[in-house]
Amino acid sequence: MAPIYDYKALGANGKAQKGIVEAENQKAARAKLKKQGLMITEVVEKSSLRQERPSSLSFLGGGIKGAEVAAMTRQLSSLVKANIPLVEALGALVDQTENEKLKVILSQVRQDVNEGSSLAKATGSHPKVFDTIFVNMIEAGESSGTLSLVLIRLADLKEAQMRLRNKVIGAMTYPLIMMSVSFILMMIIFTFVIPKLTGIFVSLNKPIPGTTLFMMNLSGSLIDYWYLWLSVIGFIAWSFKKYTNSEKGRPKWDAFKLRLPVAGKLVRMVAVTRFSSTMATLLDSGVPILTSMNIARNLVGNVPIANAITIARENITEGQSIADPLRRSGEFPPMMTHMIAIGEKTGELPEMLNSIAETYEEQVNTQIDALTSLIEPLMILGMGLSVGVVVLSVFSPMMEMMNLTQR
DSSP, rough: OOEEEEEEOOOOSSSSEEEEEEEESSHHHHHHHTTTTTTEEEEOOOOOOHHHHHHHHHHHHOOOHHHHHHHHHHHHHHHHHHHHHHHHHHHHHHHHHOOOOHHHHHHHHHHHHTTEEEEEEHHHTTTTTTHHHHHHHHHHHHHHHHHHHHHHHHHHHHHHHHHHHHHHHHHHHHHHHHHHHHHHHHHHIIIIIIHHHHHHHHHOOOOHHHHHHHHHHHHHHHTHHHHHHHHHHHHHHHHHHHHHHHHTTHHHEEEHHSSSSHHHHHHHHHHHHHHHHHHHHHHTTTOOOHHHHHHHHTTTTHHHHHHHHHHHHHHHTTOSSSSSHHHHHOOOHHHHHHHHHHHHHOOOOOHHHHHHHHHHEEEEEHHHHHHHHHHHHHHHHHHHOOOOHHHHHHHHHHHHHHHHOOO
């Protein structure tokens, strides 16, 4: 397979262009670009792909969106279904992909496949872009001769995951904006408004109420020792993040989230949706059940639920069903375990898991909409109360003192 070159050139209209081109050598690359009517200013061969892979993966993966991978997967499925050879299909994807980072990754995958590697092994060399689900499903599709069908299911799964993720992020956006606005407003009051009012209190030479004095002292400390406040807040945030990501703290934090009055139910439903949709897609694509459960366990995003899946997986190796250990764990809704049990008895487990995923995805959407409609007035009320308390603590005593002085 030909090397890949980065190039910079001037188009016929004089505008600067840059991109990548494949050619046998630098001379061939220049000739190829000249045929396109470009005036080359620079052509540089990329460093050895094999040497750069480990260090460049995070950089390359960081600029590739899940939606782009899903679209690419669906396009590849159409090409494979049309009986186009895999190397040519990958070449077509390289040509039409606009994201240069994904273009380079696909070029590397095509090179590996052209050299005799399987598509699963070639994509597995880029774990930041193609995750474990992708690689295992591709491997199952190649071994069973149903690669195009597996690619369609992969695209559907990726798109469903993106919808769920975007829905959750969208629900969090409004509260975060409101909290940020409230915080900025409070900082303006404490750093600009209260210091000016402090001078008025001093000039009146009257006793200052306790709440007002507290607000004035707090304002003074924020202005004089802002660096200490930032350090303390930063240390608390760092300590919390470190603890919740630690082997000891993560299970406790995840268990706490599941016990929250309203949000806990949503966290559980999101985990159930991820588990069910992933299992359904993997099993339907021919991935063995133990491998499927191992992959799904790593995607639920909650340690207590993941541990319950691990126990269920161990029981399967002993000849037991999936539903019983999931039910005993107490982490999964009764309706879900009941439907899984029916699926196991009827031999339609993938179909039943898919039905569970669709049901709980609808419930997640409904729950998020309900939470959003509830959070909006609560955030507005909270912001109004916090600002109101500060204003009443400072302005009300000042007005009373000024009235007394005028008398």
